[in-house]
Amino acid sequence: MDMPEICSSKGCNTAATWAVLWNNPKIHTPDRRKTWLACDEHKATLSDFLDRRGFLRDVEPFTAATS
Template sequence: MSAAEPTPDLPEAGDRHVCSAKGCRQAAVHAVVWNNPKLHAPDRRKVWLACDEHRRSLADFVALRGFLIEVVPVEQLTDADG
């Protein structure tokens, strides 16, 4: 896989969100919101966090599979996301 392969359940580092791309430790500023309808309830919103560099590759990864819901700034995430 590419360098943008997601790392599942990556915790926050201190007070900042960390990009979900494999090996990336940059601050996340985007939230890639997705749902796999074969695994998740229709209202479930899974989130990968992304830095500027990995926003497109992470979004493209889930979009290619038809899972992408939206990409929003991290500040717009709610308790329903996750």
């Protein structure tokens, strides 16, 4: 049985519904994207945290890959 991908917010065990895409321009190439997963409750706080630092690139719906 596959475990659902969970939110990246500390202490949250809720299934992720959003992919928060970011990069740090000081250390990543412009096309590189790192991903934090977010539930509906933490989408805004994770996005805002990255946006304040100039790291946020995009937020898109997350669907777990199936094998």
